[in-house]
Amino acid sequence: MGQEDNKNQVKLRKGDLIKHWLGGYSQETCYNYERLQALGSTQAIIPVIKRLYKTKEERARALKKYMVFFNTEPSFIGTVIPGIAASMEEQAANGVKVTEDDINSLRTGLMGPMAGIGDTVSQGIVYPILAGIACSLALAGNLAGPILFEVCYKVIMLTCGYTMYMVGYKKGKTAILGFLRAGTLNRVTEIFSIVGLMVIGSMAATRVTIMTPIAFTVGEVGINLQKVLDSLLPSMLPLLAVLAVWKLLAKGKSPTYVIAILFIFGVICSLLGILSIPVTH
Amino acid sequence: MLSAILVAIIATLSTWWVSHAITRTWLYPLWSGFLVALAMGEPIIGMKAAAYIQLTYLGWITAGGTMPGNLMVAGVFGTALTILSGADPILAPTFAVPFSLLGILTWQAYMTLNSFWVHKADKYVAEGNLTGIRMMNWIPSGVLSFVLNGIPAFILVRFGGDYATRALASIPQYLINAFSTVGALMPALGIAMLLMYIGKRKIIAFFFAGYFLTVYLHLDTMAITVFAAIAGVLVYFFTVDNKNEGV
Numbered sequence: 001m002g003q004e005d006n007k008n009q010v011k012l013r014k015g016d017l018i019k020h021w022l023g024g025y026s027q028e029t030c031y032n033y034e035r036l037q038a039l040g041s042t043q044a045i046i047p048v049i050k051r052l053y054k055t056k057e058e059r060a061r062a063l064k065k066y067m068v069f070f071n072t073e074p075s076f077i078g079t080v081i082p083g084i085a086a087s088m089e090e091q092a093a094n095g096v097k098v099t100e101d102d103i104n105s106l107r108t109g110l111m112g113p114m115a116g117i118g119d120t121v122s123q124g125i126v127y128p129i130l131a132g133i134a135c136s137l138a139l140a141g142n143l144a145g146p147i148l149f150e151v152c153y154k155v156i157m158l159t160c161g162y163t164m165y166m167v168g169y170k171k172g173k174t175a176i177l178g179f180l181r182a183g184t185l186n187r188v189t190e191i192f193s194i195v196g197l198m199v200i201g202s203m204a205a206t207r208v209t210i211m212t213p214i215a216f217t218v219g220e221v222g223i224n225l226q227k228v229l230d231s232l233l234p235s236m237l238p239l240l241a242v243l244a245v246w247k248l249l250a251k252g253k254s255p256t257y258v259i260a261i262l263f264i265f266g267v268i269c270s271l272l273g274i275l276s277i278p279v280t281h
Numbered sequence: 282m283l284s285a286i287l288v289a290i291i292a293t294l295s296t297w298w299v300s301h302a303i304t305r306t307w308l309y310p311l312w313s314g315f316l317v318a319l320a321m322g323e324p325i326i327g328m329k330a331a332a333y334i335q336l337t338y339l340g341w342i343t344a345g346g347t348m349p350g351n352l353m354v355a356g357v358f359g360t361a362l363t364i365l366s367g368a369d370p371i372l373a374p375t376f377a378v379p380f381s382l383l384g385i386l387t388w389q390a391y392m393t394l395n396s397f398w399v400h401k402a403d404k405y406v407a408e409g410n411l412t413g414i415r416m417m418n419w420i421p422s423g424v425l426s427f428v429l430n431g432i433p434a435f436i437l438v439r440f441g442g443d444y445a446t447r448a449l450a451s452i453p454q455y456l457i458n459a460f461s462t463v464g465a466l467m468p469a470l471g472i473a474m475l476l477m478y479i480g481k482r483k484i485i486a487f488f489f490a491g492y493f494l495t496v497y498l499h500l501d502t503m504a505i506t507v508f509a510a511i512a513g514v515l516v517y518f519f520t521v522d523n524k525n526e527g528v
Contacts, residue, residue, distance in 0.1 A: 042402070064406055194513045198491035199502060270462040
C-alpha cells in the first residue's frame with residue numbers, strides 16, 4: 001500500500017458507496033456460528049475494493065482482512081461501520097498510512113456498541129411499535145395492518161441505514177465518537193421507549209383476551225364475576241397476566257419455560273371453568 | 282400445488298436472508314405469515330393467525346445468531362397449519378409453539394453448516410476470485426435453507442391438509458376451548474418480554490398510561506401512538522434544558 005503517486009488518486013464514486021451499503025444488507029445471508037457476518041461483509045465491500053485496486057493480488061490482500069469474525073446490527077445503525085471502513089480503505093489506497101490492523105481494530109471495537117444500539121432501535125423499538133399497531137389492525141380484519149408494517153419498517157430501516165453509512169464514510173471514526181459522547185442517541189432511544197411503552201400498555205388491555213366465566217347466585221341475586229371485576233378495573237385479568245409473566249421473566253425464567261407455564265395454566269383454568277375467552281373475540 | 286411451492290419459497294427466504302432490504306421483515310410472523318396467507322388464498326384468516334402468532338413473539342430479540350425459539354418457522358408453519366386445518370385463528374399460537382421449538386434445531390443446523398461455505402470462501406479470497414466469494418455468500422446457504430425449511434413446508438401444505446383437518450376434528454371441544462384460552466393468554470408473554478427490554482423504572486409509568494387510556498377512554502392503538510409521540514416530544518424538550526444549562 002501507499003506506493004501510489006498523489007497525482008493518481010483513486011476516489012470512490014457514489015455508486016460504489018451505494019453498492020457497498022446495499023451489499024451490507026446481505027451480510028447475514030450466509031449467517032453462521034463460526035464467523036457470523038464475516039463472509040457477508042467481505043462480499044459487501046467488493047465494489048469498493050474493485051475500484052481502489054486493479055490487480056488480483058492487491059484485491060485478495062485487501063479483502064482477506066474482512067474474513068474475520070464480525071457481528072453487528074447490519075441494517076439500521078451498524079451500517080456506520082462499513083461506511084468508516086470504506087473511507088479508511090480509500091485513504092490506504094491513496095498512500096495515507098492506514099494498516100489492516102487499524103481497520104480491523106476499529107471494526108471489532110465498534111461492532112459491539114453498534115449492535116447494542118442497533119438492536120435496541122430495531123428490535124426493541126421500531127419493530128414492536130409497528131407490529132403492535134399492525135396487529136391491532138390485522139385482528140380487526142384490516143389488510144392495511146401487515147402492509148403498513150412492511151412499508152414503514154423498510155422506509156425507516158433504509159433511511160437510518162443509508163444515513164449512518166454516509167455519516168461513517170464522510171466523517172470517519174470521529175463521527176461515531178462524537179455521536180456517542182453527545183448522548184443524543186440515548187435520549188432519542190428513551191423517547192421511543194416511551195412511545196413503545198404506551199403502545200404495549202394499550203396492548204396489555206386489549207390483546208390479552210382472557211376473562212372469567214365464573215357466575216353464581218347468592219340467594220335471589222345472580223353474580224357475574226367478570227362484571228364485578230370490570231367495575232373495579234376493566235381488563236384487570238389481562239393486566240395481572242402481563243405483570244405475572246413480567247415477574248417470572250425478571251426472576252430469570254426463560255421464555256420457553258414461561259410458554260410451558262402459560263400452556264399448563266391456561267388449559268387447567270379453562271377445564272376448571274375459571275378462565276375463558278369472550279364469546280365474540 | 283402452486284400454493285405449496287409458494288409457501289416453500291416463503292419458508293426458505295424467511296431463514297435465508299437474501300438481502301435485509303427485502304427479507305428483514307420475513308423474520309417476523311406478522312409479515313411472513315401474511316405472505317403465507319396470500320399464497321394459500323386465505324388472506325383474512327391467515328392474517329389474523331399471523332397476528333396472533335406475532336403477539337406471542339413480540340418481544341423476542343435475536344442477537345448474535347441465538348434465538349430462544351425459531352420465529353420464522355413459527356410464523357410460516359403456524360399460519361399454514363391454521364389455514365390447512367380450518368381452525369379458529371386464535372388457536373394459531375398453540376400450533377406455532379411446537380414448530381418454533383423444533384425450529385431451534387433447524388436453525389442450529391443452518392448456522393453450523395453454513396461455516397463450511399465460509400471456509401470455501403477463504404480459498405476464493407486468497408485467489409482474488411470475486412465471483413467465487415459472492416457465490417459462496419448466497420448459493421449454498423440458500424440450498425441449505427430450502428432443504429431445512431422449504432421442503433418441510435412444501436410437504437406440510439401439499440400433503441398435510443386432510444391430516445390436519447382430521448386431527449383438528451378429533452380434538453374434543455373442551456380442549457379447543459382450553460387451547461383458545463392459552464392462545465388468548467400468550468400475548469402476555471410478548472408484552473412482558475418487551476417490558477423487560479424497554480421498561481426502565483423512570484419511564485414505566487407510561488406503560489400504565491397506555492393501559493388506562495385504553496380501558497377508560499377506549500382509545501385505539503393509533504390514537505395512543507399519537508399521544509405517546511406528543512408525550513415523548515415533551516419529555517425530550519423539558520429534559521434537554523436541564524442538562525445543557527445545568528439548572
